[in-house]
Amino acid sequence: MHERAGTPARPEDLVDVEALVRAFYDRVPDPAVPAERVAFGTSGHRGSALASSFTETHIVAITQAIVDYRRGQGTSGPLFIGADTHALSAPAMTAALEVLVGNEVRVLVDEYDDYVPTPALSHAILTWNRSPRADAEGRADGIVVTPSHNPPADGGFKYNPPHGGPADSDATGWIAARANELIEAGLAGVNRAEPSAVETYDFRGRYVDDLENVIDIDAIRRSGLRIGADPLGGASVSYWAAIRDRYGLPIEVVNERVDPAWGFMTLDWDGKIRMDPSSPSAMAGALEAAGRFDILTGNDADADRHGIITPDGGLMNPNHYLAVAIEYLFGHRPGWRADAAVGKTLVSSSMIDRVADALGRRLWEVPVGFKWFVPGLVDGSVGFGGEESAGASFLRFDGTVWTTDKDGILLALLASEIRAVTGRSPSELYRGLAERFGDPAYARRDAPASPEQKTALGALDAASIDADTLAGQPVTAKLSRAPGNDAPIGGVKVTTADAWFAARPSGTENVYKLYAESFRGPEHLALVQDEAQAIVDAALGGSS
The missing domain is CATH 3.40.120.10 (Alpha-D-Glucose-1,6-Bisphosphate, subunit A, domain 3)
Known part of the structure; x- marks a missing residue:
């Protein structure tokens, strides 16, 4: 940091x-x-x-x-x-x-x-x-x-x-x-x-007029919620005003400034200016205004990502919000196909797996990249597709396609619908999920890797992973292809009953990304991360 x-x-x-x-x-x-x-x-x-x-x-x-x-x-x-x-x-x-x-x-x-x-x-x-x-x-x-x-x-x-x-x-x-x-x-x-x-x-x-076919606008209007929207100087700035005016919603655009240098931003975790609405550091300015709203949201520069802030929980972890959105949507969209699946990327939280199982819905786990959700959203066989990096979209009320690219405006409006319909904030609803399914600890770590090692990791076969245990638990699966569509994941994923890790090379830096999660708490997560790095290093033929 x-x-x-x-x-x-x-x-x-x-x-x-x-x-x-x-x-x-x-x-x-x-x-x-x-x-x-x-x-x-x-x-x-x-x-x-x-x-x-x-x-x-x-x-x-x-x-x-x-x-x-x-x-x-x-x-x-x-x-x-x-x-x-x-x-x-x-x-x-x-x-x-x-x-x-x-x-x-x-x-x-x-x-x-x-x-x-x-x-x-x-x-x-x-x-x-x-x-x-x-x-x-x-x-x-x-x-x-x-x-x-x-x-x-x-x-x-x-x-x-x-x-x-x-x-x-x-x-x-x-x-x-x-x-x-x-x-x-x-x-x-x-x-x-x-x-x-x-x-x-x-x-x-065209976009704003059609929103009433995918979001319960009437419920939001009736709720009397105080809603804030921070475009973070991005392309959604006039869209939020248009949504407010078109539907008569109590939305305040908290920052209408557009500055190509983004001089009004707070610095992200690494000291750079980055318009990431899921980052507490980048959203520090918006967080200062959180107490004025029942729901405050943020979008990045092209509005394909979302950030959700609630008075009782602050800025939500994207994985947490995806899990809440999935449970809510599959319980409030009767027009969707009965067999519509829950789509997630393989580095998203396993909380989603447990929610999907409780809903009786098929989990469709795909490699990183929203493009993998496109076929399912087009034909309605996937009701919701989401990524851990705060990108998602879902179907219209009638089960037909809305967008086939990530929609941060849509997910931000959904937070207000959830609060209006349930009377509870998304943060409160996530705490309920954690009580039912466990409270996972999740993190991503970047480890050094040469260009040659990155190439090797991208082509690594699951059979190259020799480990039979991970952080004291038996390994239940070793994956180099996604379970949902059998597409190569460009790396590996190893799972146990209560934890998992996935490793894939960075496309821009000489590092590999190590994602990990544990339902046994932060200390167990740290053990998973350390063992995972050793496992990947061994598979690559030495320390990276």
Whole structure:
């Protein structure tokens, strides 16, 4: 923990926005340098112009690659595009529009020149593709220009195909390879034109008007709750005001400031500015206002993540809130399929497993990445999909798809619905779950790993794990493929009756991420973590 974590940012902490944008246009990446090549992680290509990893060259190459990919897939409808409030998002969107228009792609941008949250773009794609226009004019897809909660110097670029969610690894692998080819060729083959021939779309109005089909707005309105919403300077800032005005809800937007340097933020755990609504350090400013509200929520820069603050519990651990949301939703959505499953990533809390079992619902455990939930949300076979990193979405009242990307606005509104309908805060409801199922201790630790060791960990087979016990308990499962869909997890997971750990390599740093949980308390969790690191090190052929 950094010594200034949770304290207000100082001038010396802020990025020079002018220099950052200048670097976006001036720097040319060297394709011989791995860190400067196009690389899609779990949610798009990310980098910084200051590190020559997110530049105009990257964006025009990626956009041309997306044009080539969608053409090869037969995607002939409009492409929706939106951006968040990061400093690099606006110039990146302009560069992308030049390529899209230069390739005669039909493009739809925001009608009000507003920022576009990730869930609003997913909603737009799905709305178009279930309308008769999709048959007549072709299926739509989209681009979100955002690095999500990452620091102000970062940029991000994400492609969402016609299913509305994050592109799968086959698509992103093809796009990245094609983009790198274009960069190596000096951008020969990239078509650009003035971005004048674009259409507009009311992302905000369409999204807000449809919320009554997924959230019990009437219950919230009748409750008289005091509700606060902190956009953390992100794309949801005007959405919360629109939700308040459209439905007559008692919502106060506690901070309407948009600043690409995020000078109003408090520093995250590592001393960086990071708009993570699930981090107590990043949410320190919002926590000061908690006493004024029955429910206070936060969103990150593209509003795909949520943070939930209650007067009696403070900022909720994301795993805790996911468990509460699941128990509530599956008890208050009779229109969902009787066999609709509970979706979770394999590094999310096992509290969710116990809740799903008590509900009599099938648990659908998948690798890290929201893209894995897309098929189940589309066909209604998965009622809820959630990640431990505070990202989730769920179905409409009638059991049909809402969004296929994470929706932090939706999960924030759900907290108010839960409080209004049950009369109890999500924090109080979680304490009830802990009394019934046990109170787990959960943590993530980063351990050093060389690039070679990271590659080895990503390809590790469960059979390579020799341990038969973990922290005094017999091992019940060793996994290198997810139980829900048999997809490779890019690492390993080991479980016992009361504990588990999972290890997977970081996509950006020379570390591996070690997730662990124990229902026997913090001391047992520490033992699990220490033994887990030794087990992984041994499997990798020595100490990392």
